Amino acid sequence: MRDDARLGGAAGPEVAGGDGADMTRLLFVEDEPQLLRAMRITLRARGFEVRTALDGRHALSEAASCPPDLVILDLGLPDMDGVEVIQGLRAWTGVPIIVLSGRASGHDKVAALDAGADDYVTKPFSIDELLARVRAVTRRATSAESVTVVDLGRYRIDLGEKRISSRDSADADADADAGSGHEDPSATGGEDKPDGPRLTPTEWRLLEALVRHPGKLVSHQQLISQVWGPGVADDSSSLRLYINKLRRKLEPDPTRPRYLTTEPGLGYRYQP
Structure with a gap:
């Protein structure tokens, strides 16, 4: 069931340190409110500053107003395709982007990677795998x-x-x-x-x-x-x-x- 309410950004982690030890500002883009809330809680508990968006336009606006250190993005958004969001971000920022999507076809993965995504995680996923991918893209983004x-x-x-x-x-x-x-x-x-x-x-x-x-x-x-x-x-x-x-x-x-x-x-x- 889709909830049209917007989930705004939030400052500060609930638990310091952890996987986001340097206070990584993370933008999580997902149109399923339950998953969005669960991931916001989980990622804050791991030490990230988490901001959220339920659709592509909100994601682009959020990224422009408060530039993130990392974006985790679903492709199946209600107003625009996630690949368009990647292209919109890549027009002005090199921020690492991890796609988190239920689309498992090679075509969708290639399209996202060619648009500028740094990695691709298929749903269902484990939080440990996602955090490992987050650590990897964060490490290599600094001085490639x-x-x-x-x-x-x-x-x-x-x-x-x-x-x-x-x-x-x-x-x-x-x-x-x-x-x-x-x-x-x-x-x-x-x-x-x-x-x-x-x-x-x-x-x-x-x-x-x-x-x-x-x-x-x-x-x-x-x-x-x-x-x-x-x-x-x-x-x-x-x-x-x-x-x-x-x-x-x-x-x-x-x-x-x-x-x-x-x-x-x-x-x-x-x-x-």
Whole structure:
């Protein structure tokens, strides 16, 4: 049953600390009042400052008047589609956006991600999963473009210098063991060494598009646009070919990728 009453924003958490320890201001957009109330209570209890909206226009107005640090957004809103809300926000802000929706089709997920969403959680959902996604997008939103050096398994990647070197074996082995459950047999000892694999310009652009956004799901079309340029047709086969080339050069086991992972039908992630 739909309640047409507006649920206004509220200041201050009921419990300090928790998942929103730095007083993250969160805008939660959902047209089901019962879910909205429940999530407002839950998120405040975890330390977030929560503001709410029941429809798209209210969401855009709320975001403009009190800019949030994070938006959680349903797609099925009564006055406009959630993708339009994402596009409206992206016209002026890079705030992280997590879609929380009952739409499970690949088409809806791709549309939301291509519009600028940072992640997509399908209903029904667990609060622990949602909070984990919140922590992930909040962490990576702070300095994605300032990232110049990234550790990927046994390699250290310098994006500015376009240089790949081998890492100290102890650090690389620890990462490989923690992430994939088996030792990396090709790690070598010693200090950083400039003996990593050579990448083509296209491979560098693709790698950079992923590692500058650790943990973020990047859609096929976003990657194609960033690597080959805007307006290029969606050529998933070429993208898949280059992802496989990167895996063969960088992954400890290319058949079981640990760092450059696939979201079937959606895109790829760099998992630190």
